[in-house]
């Protein structure tokens with residue numbers, strides 16, 4: 001995937017007054033550039049209305065960019081949409097690509113024909129998906145009778161029957177219970193590792209990102225705010241880690257002058273100290289052990305959701 005200065009501007013008419021309509025423009029994607037090499041699994045996150053779906057629609061060829069250059073598997077998506085369709089798979093968690101009234105297997109048979117997948121390959125891919133996504137019992141069930149988690153697994157299989165090199169996943173775990181989420185994540189991890197499928201993953205569930213992606217891109221108001229390792233977000237977000245300290249007895253809040261650690265909570269003999277996530281806990285632990293009646297201690301990593309919420313808030317304040 002290669003994007004250079006890609007923009008998408010929508011012309012919108014808004015009703016103002018009884019007869020008057022005002023035209024204005026929405027810049028849904030604003031000069032975005034990134035590259036995703038073959039075989040990488042990347043998270044693409046941002047608040048509602050940030051421009052994620054618009055980006056994915058341009059990457060599939062459904063929408064044409066207003067400006068910039070875009071290539072997927074060497075192809076310009078909007079110019080060669082049909083050719084690209086053979087090489088990409090898309091899962092929109094909120095919508096299904098399956099035929100609602102047909103048994104699951106019939107949707108797959110239709111896709112077999114539509115994508116002109118060679119018989120042997122179709123069989124092999126179907127068998128693999130049925131096994132790994134646990135679809136055996138569901139193949140003869142009409143899609144409308146499937147639970148959300150079952151339907152999602154059915155949709156993921158549908159996106160993979162033609163062996164796509166690139167997979168776009170838009171909220172693939174939305175509304176799923178913990179077990180279904182784990183199943184979907186495990187499957188995607190194996191798919192990426194074994195087949196080298198390139199994956200762009202959009203989600204509001206940051207655990208998806210933590211468990212699947214080493215790289216994450218954060219978008220807001222159509223612009224890329226961050227592109228890098230998930231751990232690097234902590235530096236950008238100035239997040240904090242927490243030392244949870246258990247003492248022999250209740251004492252006044254711990255003070256460690258000369259450090260950036262501060263006590264944020266106390267409860268009997270237990271105290272919580274926040275310190276910058278980018279700093280080492282070791283000197284703080286040594287000081288506490290030397291100066292206080294320490295019994296036990298643990299370090300809590302920063303909550304990635306809090307870091308990202310802060311990033312969005314900082315951006316909105318600009």
Ligand SMILES: Nc1ncnc2c1ncn2[C@@H]1O[C@H](COP(=O)(O)OP(=O)(O)OP(=O)(O)O)[C@@H](O)[C@H]1O
Pocket residue numbers: 010011012026027028046047048049050051052053054055
């Ligand atoms: N067809 C359209 N016509 C006009 N405006 C649009 C159109 N599609 C999207 N937009 C606007 O573009 C902006 C980006 O929308 P987009 O759907 O890409 O966001 P998103 O990041 O996918 O949000 P969500 O997390 O809610 O799905 C929004 O302000 C949206 O209202």
